[in-house]
Amino acid sequence: MATKQYSLAEVKNHKDKNSTWLVIHNSVYDVTPFLLEHPGGEDSLLEEAGKDATEAFEDVGHTSDAKEMMIKYKIGELIEADRIDHKNKNNQEESTVSRLMHSTCLRCTVAVTLGVAAVVLFRLFYKH
Numbered sequence: 001m002a003t004k005q006y007s008l009a010e011v012k013n014h015k016d017k018n019s020t021w022l023v024i025h026n027s028v029y030d031v032t033p034f035l036l037e038h039p040g041g042e043d044s045l046l047e048e049a050g051k052d053a054t055e056a057f058e059d060v061g062h063t064s065d066a067k068e069m070m071i072k073y074k075i076g077e078l079i080e081a082d083r084i085d086h087k088n089k090n091n092q093e094e095s096t097v098s099r100l101m102h103s104t105c106l107r108c109t110v111a112v113t114l115g116v117a118a119v120v121l122f123r124l125f126y127k128h
């Protein structure tokens with residue numbers, strides 16, 4: 001059977017206690033029956049209800065037990081147009097960091113060169 005596909009707009013219609021859906025890694029979960037059982041409390045789920053909860057879910061550092069448990073609540077996947085490539089998002093963050101590192105390195109080189117030049121000039125003037 002084909003996996004059911006939902007848009008993010010549809011997921012947004014399920015953000016209260018009566019019907020609580022959330023998106024984790026582009027899969028849609030109906031956690032309504034899990035609200036009272038969730039070890040992290042129902043509030044943390046309700047806070048993310050109707051939204052992409054991938055970052056919140058990963059930030060908590062859920063165990064593999066939790067990841068197995070999720071399967072039970074999966075009802076489908078996001079439609080292609082609404083999917084977020086979280087891996088690429090991280091790559092982009094990494095490349096921003098490496099760009100920053102690169103410019104920091106450049107600044108270091110300029111500072112060191114200026115320092116050496118200052119010492120050389122000082123010595124030249126000091127001799128005269």
Ligand code: HEM
Nearest residue numbers: 029039040044048053056057060062063065066069070073
């Ligand atoms: C279907 C989705 C989810 C499942 C099946 C699930 C399951 C679990 C489980 C089994 C635990 C106990 C610790 C562990 O085994 O990792 C836990 C803890 C927790 N969860 Fe979730 N969770 C889900 C989604 C979320 C979301 C979206 C949030 C949003 C912030 C969240 C926040 C937390 C918090 C704050 C804890 C407590 C961590 C602690 O006290 O150390 N969970 N969850």
